[in-house]
Amino acid sequence: MEAKALWSCWHWRNHQPKHEGGACRADAEVLLNSAGRRRLVGLCGIEEDVLARALPSWTEKDAKLPAEGDGVPTAAWRIGGAVAGPVAFGCRLCAARRTGAVVRVVRYAPRWERVCVRHGRWLLDADADQSLEHLDVRHLPEVAGAQRRWASVARRAVRVGAEPERVFALAHAVVARWWEQALQWERETLWPRRLHQVAGGDAGDDLEWWRIVGRDVVVFPEVVAVADALLDPGMAELVWVDSGAGRPRALPADGMFCRRLGERVGRMWLGPLAATDHGGPLIAWMGSVIRLRRGVGGPPGYDNDPWWLRREHQPATMAGQLRVLGKEKKAPGSGRMWRTVVPPEQRMLITRAIERAEEQLHQLRGVQTGPTADVAQQLLRNLRHSAVLIENAWKRTALAAANAGVPLEEVARWVDMPAETLGNMLTAGKQEDGG
Numbered sequence: 444m445e446a447k448a449l450w451s452c453w454h455w456r457n458h459q460p461k462h463e464g465g466a467c468r469a470d471a472e473v474l475l476n477s478a479g480r481r482r483l484v485g486l487c488g489i490e491e492d493v494l495a496r497a498l499p500s501w502t503e504k505d506a507k508l509p510a511e512g513d514g515v516p517t518a519a520w521r522i523g524g525a526v527a528g529p530v531a532f533g534c535r536l537c538a539a540r541r542t543g544a545v546v547r548v549v550r551y552a553p554r555w556e557r558v559c560v561r562h563g564r565w566l567l568d569a570d571a572d573q574s575l576e577h578l579d580v581r582h583l584p585e586v587a588g589a590q591r592r593w594a595s596v597a598r599r600a601v602r603v604g605a606e607p608e609r610v611f612a613l614a615h616a617v618v619a620r621w622w623e624q625a626l627q628w629e630r631e632t633l634w635p636r637r638l639h640q641v642a643g644g645d646a647g648d649d650l651e652w653w654r655i656v657g658r659d660v661v662v663f664p665e666v667v668a669v670a671d672a673l674l675d676p677g678m679a680e681l682v683w684v685d686s687g688a689g690r691p692r693a694l695p696a697d698g699m700f701c702r703r704l705g706e707r708v709g710r711m712w713l714g715p716l717a718a719t720d721h722g723g724p725l726i727a728w729m730g731s732v733i734r735l736r737r738g739v740g741g742p743p744g745y746d747n748d749p750w751w752l753r754r755e756h757q758p759a760t761m762a763g764q765l766r767v768l769g770k771e772k773k774a775p776g777s778g779r780m781w782r783t784v785v786p787p788e789q790r791m792l793i794t795r796a797i798e799r800a801e802e803q804l805h806q807l808r809g810v811q812t813g814p815t816a817d818v819a820q821q822l823l824r825n826l827r828h829s830a831v832l833i834e835n836a837w838k839r840t841a842l843a844a845a846n847a848g849v850p851l852e853e854v855a856r857w858v859d860m861p862a863e864t865l866g867n868m869l870t871a872g873k874q875e876d877g878g
Contacts, residue, residue, distance in 0.1 A: 452486065453479050453518040456507040460522050462572040463766070469549055470523040470530035470569040472500050475516070476508040482516040499527035499551050524570055527551050531566045532576035534559040547576065554659055555593045555611055555667070558586055565641070565660040571762035572769075578641040578660055589664040596671045603674060609750040612757075614670035616724040618662045619758035621713075622654075624720070626795050630712050637661045655764040665708045672707045673749075679732050686733045694718060694729065701725075724756040793839045800832035842869050 453475070460468045475483060480501065484491050495501045503526055507519040523530035533548035537559060549569045557566045563581030580586045597607035625631045638657050639645050646653040672678050678700060685698035696718045705713030717725055731749040759767075837858060844854050855862040 449486065452482055453516045456517060456519045459520050464572060466572060468522065468570065469532065469547065472521045472523040472526045472530075474500055474503050474505045474508060474519045474521055474526070476513065476518075478514050479508075479516040479518050503527070522570070523549070523551065529553055530569045531557055532569050534562055534564055534566060534577065536562045536564075553608070553611070554615065554663070555590060555597075557660070557663075558590045560587050560590070563587070565663075567656070568659075568761050570760070571765050573656065573765060575656065578657060579643075580641065580660060582640055583637055583660075585664045586660060589667040592671070593667050596667060596674065599671070599674050605674065605750055609752070610670050610674060611666070613724060613728060613750055613752050614666045614673060615659075615662075616752055616756050616758055617669050617728075618666045619658065620720070620723050620725075620756075621665075621717075622658055622662050623795060623798070624716070626792050628716070631710070633709065634661050651768060652765075655761055655768065659761070668708045669704070672704055673728065678703065682729045682732045683736050686729075691737075694726075700729065724752060727753065727756065793836065793843060796832065796836035796839055800829060800836050838868065841865065845869060 460471045462468060480491065480494075484494065487494075500521075500523075505519050505521065508517055509515065528551050530549055531552040533550045535545055535547065538548045539545045552566065558564070558580065559566060559577070563579060564577040565580045565586065566577050567575055569576075593611075596610075600607040600610045622634070625634055638653060638661050641657045641660055642649075642653045646657075681698070681700035681703060685694055685700050686692065696715045698714070698718050701718040702714035704717060705711060720726065728749050731747060731751070735747055735749070841854050841858060844857075845851055851866055852862045855865045858865065
C-alpha cells in the first residue's frame with residue numbers, strides 16, 4: 444500500500460513539510476499520540492516494543508498532539524532533524540536486498556555512518572532540496588577506511604571522558620574551515636582529486652554546487668584524522684610547549700602542534716597555515732587546552748571545555764548553502780554575464796578572498812587587553828593583514844573583469860588608478876599565480 448492510502452487512519456494536526464519551491468521534504472517525520480501508535484501497531488502487525496526500537500521518533504512528544512488520555516489516533520508532521528538528529532538517505536540497493544522493493548528510504552544517521560561499504564556509496568543529507576541521494580566512493584577507499592577508523596576514535600573519546608559526537612563536531616568544524624580556505628592552497632591536491640571523482644570525473648562549470656554537495660565526503664578522512672589527533676595527550680602536550688608552558692608566550696606560526704597536525708592529515712606544509720588562522724575552532728581548542736593546564740580558566744563552563752563548539756564556528760549545512768546559492772543565481776541583476784564569462788574557480792577565489800578580509804576586520808572589533816605596547820603591536824599586525832587580504836580581493840576582481848573583456852581603462856577608473864599601473868599589477872599577479 445502507498446503511504447497516502449493510510450493517512451486517513453489518523454487525524455492530522457498540520458501539513459507535510461515542504462521546501463521553499465513546494466517539493467515535499469524527504470526528511471519529513473511523523474509523530475503519533477498513544478492512540479495513533481496503537482493504530483499503527485494494529486495495521487502493520489508488529490509489536491510496539493519492536494517499533495519503539497526501530498523508530499527513534501516513536502516515543503517523542505509534541506505540543507500539537509492531544510493528551511495521552513484522548514482516544515483519537517492523531518499524528519503531526521515534523522522535520523526529522525528537529526526530532527532525532529541528522530537525517531540521511533538510505534542505500535536503495537540495501538533496502539531492495541532486504542525488502543524486495545526499490546524505493547527511496549531515509550534514516551537517522553550521523554556523518555560518521557554515511558558510507559554504505561557494500562555498495563560504495565556516501566549517503567547524503569536528506570534535508571536539502573536536491574535530487575542526489577548518494578555519491579559514488581567506490582574509487583575512494585580512504586573514505587570507507589575512515590569510517591572504520593572512527594569506531595576506535597570514538598572508543599578513545601569515551602575513555603577520556605569526552606562525548607564522541609562533540610569530538611567529531613569540533614573536528615568537522617576545523618576541517619570544514621580548511622575546506623573554505625583550500626581554494627587558495629596551491630599545494631592542495633587530494634581534495635580536488637576526490638571532488639572530481641565523486642562528481643563523476645569532472646565538476647566542470649558546477650564547481651560551486653559540487654563543493655557544497657561533496658564537501659562532507661571529500662573531507663571525511665581528514666575529519667577522522669583530526670579527531671584522533673585532538674584526543675591524543677601527546678598532541679595536547681605539544682600545544683602546552685608551544686604556549687611557553689610555565690613562561691606564557693604567543694603561539695608561534697611554526698609551532699610543533701600545528702606542524703605535527705599537518706603531518707597527521709598528510710600535508711607537511713599545512714602547519715603554518717593552521718597556526719595563523721586566528722579566530723577559528725582549532726585555535727579556540729588550543730586556547731582551552733592551555734587554560735586548563737594553567738588552571739586560570741575560571742569556573743567550569745564553555746571557556747574551559749575544549750570540545751565546546753561556538754556557534755560562529757559551526758560550518759554551514761549543505762541545505763543552507765544550497766539555498767544561498769539558489770538565491771544568488773535567481774537574484775535580479777546578479778550578473779548572468781559574470782557567471783558566463785568568469786570561470787568558477789576565479790569566482791570562488793574572489794568570494795573566499797572577500798570573506799577572509801571581512802572575517803579579519805570583524806576580529807579587530809574584539810576587546811583587546813594587555814600592555815599598551817603589546818596591544819598596539821597586535822592591532823597593527825592585524826590591520827596590515829586585513830589590508831593585504833582586501834588588496835588581494837580587489838586585484839582578483841579586477842583581473843576577472845579584465846579577462847571578461849572589460850576595457851582596462853574602465854577597470855582602472857573603478858579602482859582609481861592609472862591604467863598602465865593597473866596593467867603592470869595584474870600582469871605581475873598572473874605570474875605569481877602561475878597564469
